Amino acid sequence: MSLFDLTIRNVKRNFRLYSIYLTSMIIGVIIQYTFSSLMYNGDIIDALQNRELFQTGIAIASVVIFLFIIFFILYANSFFMRQRKKEFGMYLLYGLNEKQIVRMVFYETLVMGAISLVVGILLGSLLSKLFGMLLMNLMQYEQPISISFPIGSMATVTGAILLIALIVSVQSYILVNRVQLTELFHAKQKAEKPVRVSASMAILALLLLGMAFILICSGVNSTVWKDYGTISLIATAVGVILGTYLFFRQFAGWLLQLISRGRKYHEGNTVLWTSSLRFQIRGNTLNLTFISLFSAVIMMLLCFVTINYKVQFEAVGRNVPNHLAFESQGPAANGKIDQLIESSDHNIRYHLKSEALVTEAVTDRGVAFDNPEYYIPGLWLISQKDYNELIGQRGDKEQVELQGMEAVALSQGSDFPKHYKAGESPDFTVQAGEGKTFKLTAKLDYAYLGWATDPALSMDKKPPVFVISDEAYAELSGLSEKKSFEIYGLSDAKNAEDLSKEVHAIVSQTKGAYYSSFADVYSKQIESSSLMLFAAGFLALIATFALASVIYFKQLREATEERQQYAILRKMGIDNRQFRSVIRKQQLFVFLPPIVLGMAFSWTIIKSYILDSVSDFPELPGIVWSIIGVFFLIYLLFYASSVNLYYRIINQNP
Template sequence: MSLLDLTIRNVKRNFRLYSIYLLSMIIGVIIQYTFSSLMFNQDIIDALQNREMFQTGMAIASVVIFLFNIFFILYANSFFMRQRKKEFGMYLLYGLKERQIVRMVFYETLIMGAISLVIGILLGGLLSKLFGMLLMNLMQYDQVVSLSFPLGAMATAVGVILLIAVIVSVQSYFLVNRVQLTELFHANQKAEKPVRVSAAMAILAVFLIVMAFILICSGQGSAVWKDYGTYSMIGTAIGIIGGTYLFFRQFAGWLLRLISRRKKYHEGNTVLWTSSLRFQIRGNTLNLTFISLFSAVIMMLLCFVTINYKVQFDAVGMNVPNDIAYESLDPSTNEQVEGTIDSSKHKIQYHLKPQALVVSPVTDRGIAFDNPEYYIPGLWLVAEKDYNELITLRGDKEQVNLQGMEAVSLAQGSDYPKTYAAGETPSFTVKTDEEKTFTLKAKKDYAYLGWSTDPILAMDKKAAVFVISDEAYQQLASHTDKKTFEIYGLTDAKNADELSKQVHAIVAQTEGAYYSSFADVYSKQIESSSLMLFAAGFLALIATFALASVIYFKQLREATEERLQYSILRKLGAENSQFRSVIRKQLLFVFLPPIVLGLLYSWTIIKYFILDSVKDFPELPGIVWSIMGIYFLIYLVFYASSTNLYYRIINKNS
């Protein structure tokens, strides 16, 4: 019998064991191919404004997914190989050489890899179309995504399988070459020792976790974080990481020991599920700690990019509020711009020609603007009536009412917008042909002209604007230079990329002329935030599956090892209903704590460091809870699946 024949017979004889490993490989191929094919899909590329950014981002994410896949499949293989140690021992006993066993494993991996490639690519192609449509929907594009099977994506999937085949072969070589024959036959009989626990260490675990929560809940605006930010961050990290490790290493063991000392410990099935868990703590501590911490990271990443995506729509409008605005040039250029707009598909809703006075600030601009280095040099003064007219057309409620030498600074993106109380208003001096001092009534987080933009480079710097009373404007108008601006309101401004390029090309002929367009920033921001959300969602899905699988395969291994004990219990009179109850309680103790801790960490950090800073979006907490709810439900599915499979394994041949 050839090695290939032996390989085929092995697969047929142990189909259940092979099917678990094969399913892992198929899932790995589907994930890799689905994401890679998006990067090569021509329909998606044609729809994008920023193709290079998309391809770079997708390439980086694809590498991360590739590493996740390798980790996931090799972890599944480690479970698979552990179950076959006795089989390898038999082969060696019958005279097969180590290199023959390695070749057999290589053949097996290639056969399962070929099956995985066919199934994975077919299913991945369908999922790629679905996810491509989802990505276009996130970017608010109407592009149709066709079903395609790019060669580049196929080559990537083949590369993953070949690499896995090589790694698995090396892994099997070390297994059969470095381990003694007796160890192979008794590999599954090695029992773990229970961890020594103490009440003091259990209390320390709780103390560290509570300390971390107290520091986080104090909020980033508290004195603890403002004055001792570095120490607070170190303390939080120690509390979360150290507390979580001790929670599973000491607190869980101490709790199980406490349960075992109860008077009613031997009643029911408590003794069965707790005694098993006490012996599993040592092997599960690192896994459960890693799952808790990584779950928190996954949730924070996914919630952050979701919040970023939701906020971007309003953020672009706040930073670049005008559909098209530019510094008025000579009449012929203005007519050329208006003709270009008229000939486009975007109808003009309004067209204003306000003026601004150009003055030099004498007072430090930091009083009126946060981060003044982000603003265009100098200062522009806009009349109250011109400002209110534009604000009314926008439909905003940011009108002002000023008297005499009162002024309002428009510090868009301001960290601390403020309305000054009587007696606290700061003074701000500007110079024309003489110095004039204004009283700042408020600092508003709002833009009149917005950031200057470029169709290629997006945002550059923003205009430093004061709104002053009509009376003050009239007094200064004859003493300083003026700028006139052309401000257009258009229909479907978010899709005016091509129009903006044409208008910008005309305006840019005058060096240094101010130009700002909503479309220049919108397409880049929405594509980048959509790509971040899509990639993060995809990575979170994979990571969730991989992390849950760590627990899943760990429990499968333990179920296989405990099959003999359950067989003895059955002969002593234990019933199936008792077995099911024991398994549910035992696995619940393993699945639930890491997920609950991870969700608590992520929610607390998101609540006090992100949500509290975007209170203008009341729907965001509900979105965050929805994401966490879906994450929790996925783990419940894994829990239910694990309990059913665990029960089937312990009942096999019993």
């Protein structure tokens, strides 16, 4: 019998065991192929404005996802190999050498890899179309996506399968070559020892976690973080990491020990599920700690990019509120621009002409603008009349009522906008004539003229705009230089990239002329935030499956090792209903704590450092809870699957 024939017989004889490993490989191929094929999909590439950014982002994300797939499949393989140690011992006993066994494992991996490639590519092509449509929907592009089989993606997943086959072969060689034959036969009988626990260490775990949560909830603006930032950061990190480790190592063990000392310990099936868990704590501590912390990181990442995506739509409008706005170029150039707009597919909703007085600030601009280095030099004064007229066209509620030397600073992007009370308004002096001093009544997070933009380079700097009363504007009109602006409101402004390039080409002929277009920023911001959300969602999905699989395969291995004990219990009269109850409680104790702790970490950090700073978006907390709920649902599905498979394994003959 050849090694290849032996491989086929092994697969047929141990189909259940092989099917678990094969399923893991198929899932890995589907995910890798689905994601990487997006980079080669012509329909998607044609729809994008920033193709190079998209392809670079997909390539980087593909590498990260590939590493997670390797981890996912190799962890499944470690479970697979452990179950076969006795089988390898039999082969050695019957005369096969180490190289032959390694070659047999290599053949098995190639056979399963070939099956995974065929199934994974077929299913991945369908999913690629669906995810491509989802990506276009996120970017709000109406682009049909067709099913494709890109050679580059197929080559990528084929290379991944070959790499996995080589790594598995190396693992098998180390296992067979370095482990004694007697150890292979008795590998499954190595029992873990219960960990020593103490009430003081259990209390320390809760104190560390409590300290971490208190510091996180206090926020970066609290006195603790402002005065002792480094110490607070170290204390939070120690509380989260060490507290989580001790929670699973000591608190869980102490809790089980406390249950075992209760009066009703021997009633029902409590003794069955707690005694088994006490022996598993040592082997599960690092896994559960890693799962708690990493799942918190993954949830925070996905929540952050989702919030960023939701905020971007409004943020682009706040940063660049005018569909087209530029410094007047004279009658000939302005007429040419009008003709370009009228001949385009974008109807003119309104066209306003505005002017500003250009002066210099005597007072430090930091009084009126946050981060003044992001603003164009000087100061531009806009009349209340022109300002309110444009605000009315936008349909916003930021109109102002000013008198005398009152002024409002438009500090768009300000973290701390203010409305000053009577008697608290700061003075702000400008160079106009002999100098004029205004009273700032407010510093608004709002823009009259948005960021200066460029179709190729996106945003540049912001205009430093003051809104002053009509009386003050009339008084200063003869004392300062003036700039005139053309401001357009267009239909379908988000798709006006081509029009923007044509208008910019005319305006840019005047060196230093102000130009701003909503479309210049929208496509870049929305495409980049959509890609981040899409890639983070993919990464979060596979990372969650990988983390849940760590528990899943660990529990299946323990189920295989405990079949003998369950067989003895069955002979003692324990029925199947009690077995199911024991398994459910035992698995719940392993699956529930890490995901709940991870959810608590992620929600607390997201709430304290992101949601509290974007209170203008009341729907965001619901979105965050939805994301956390999906993570919990995935773990719940793994829990239910683990319970059912655990029960089937212990019912097999040991």
